[in-house]
Amino acid sequence: MKDYTKALEELARLYPNARPALKYESDYQLLVAVILSAQCTDERVNKVTAELFKEHGTPQSMLELSQEELEKFIYSCGLYKSKAAHILSATRDIAEKFGGQVPGDFNLLKSLAGVGQKTANVVYAVAFGGDAIAVDTHVFRVANRLGIAKGDTPLKVEEGLKRAIPQEDWSKAHHWLIFHGRQVCHSRKPDCAHCTLAGYCEYFEDSGASPSRSSP
Numbered sequence: 001m002k003d004y005t006k007a008l009e010e011l012a013r014l015y016p017n018a019r020p021a022l023k024y025e026s027d028y029q030l031l032v033a034v035i036l037s038a039q040c041t042d043e044r045v046n047k048v049t050a051e052l053f054k055e056h057g058t059p060q061s062m063l064e065l066s067q068e069e070l071e072k073f074i075y076s077c078g079l080y081k082s083k084a085a086h087i088l089s090a091t092r093d094i095a096e097k098f099g100g101q102v103p104g105d106f107n108l109l110k111s112l113a114g115v116g117q118k119t120a121n122v123v124y125a126v127a128f129g130g131d132a133i134a135v136d137t138h139v140f141r142v143a144n145r146l147g148i149a150k151g152d153t154p155l156k157v158e159e160g161l162k163r164a165i166p167q168e169d170w171s172k173a174h175h176w177l178i179f180h181g182r183q184v185c186h187s188r189k190p191d192c193a194h195c196t197l198a199g200y201c202e203y204f205e206d207s208g209a210s211p212s213r214s215s216p
Contacts, residue, residue, distance in 0.1 A: 004148050004164055007200040011176035014196065018175035020126055022046065027102040027127040028094065029057055031112075032087055034119045040077045048077055059095045062087070086114025104128040117155060125171040133161045133170045138181025145185060147202035 021042040024030040029049065036045045052073045056062045062070075070084040077083060090112040094102060102123065103109055109120040121134035133139070135154035139161075143149040149160025165173050184191050190203070198204040 002147065004146070004200065007146060007148065007197055008165065008169065008173065008176075010197055010200070011173070011180060015176045015179040018172070018179045020122075020175070023049065025053070025057065027123070028059055028091075029053055030127050031090070031102050031115070031119070031123050032062070034122050035087055035090070035114045036074060036077045036083055038083070038119075039079060044077060048074055059091045059100050062091045063095060083114065089113035090115060102127065104130075106130065106132070117158070121158075121174075125174065129171075131167050131170045133158050133165070133174045135161070136178065137187075138185075139174060139177045141187060142177045142181045142185045145190070145201060145203035146197065 020030075022030065022033040022037065023046045024033050032052075033045050033049050036048060056065060056070075056073075065073075065088070067081075067084050067088055070088060071080045074080045074083055074087075093112055094100060098108070103112075104124070104127070106120055106124045109115055109123055110117070115123075118134045118136060121132040124130035125132040125134065135143070135158045140154055140157050143157050143161055144151070148164050149157045151157040151160055161173065162170065180197070181187075184195050184197075192198055192201075192204050192207065195201070195204070
């Protein structure tokens, strides 16, 4: 397997303070925010949760809402009907099965409605300090382009990243890749000319372009 140590070191140098952009004040609020973030920007989610969490930031207060009432709060996040149903179902399980606390076990997290592999990985890593790599669209794109993990599904990319990256860096690497995808390695027009990872990047190599002066 190709050694991506230098690429990872550069990502760590570029984004030493990379952390979740979602705003939350509890494990439960993080879970709700991550569910809402599916196919939605973190900026939009933060605007929605700023209002939602004023009075409904705990499992108990969330369950005071009907699905229709919750839908009105989260409408602008998209997929609001399914997200509202999942949030309320997951919240009921948290209240009834887990004593009102978000479970810290990865498999128990995945047992909650609306909590798939990516959401469970985020909550497990961020809220509970677990070693995990959540693969969103940015991680998927950057990992494939760099060549660190090639795959046509998020799960395949996650498995590849876990093989290529030391376990103690999994959670940090998740944020590094997200930040690089947002700031440099854009979906439609990646800024290869100013990317200091160009010298390690299969996408850049295949493009036939010359390395930029800022590349290592």
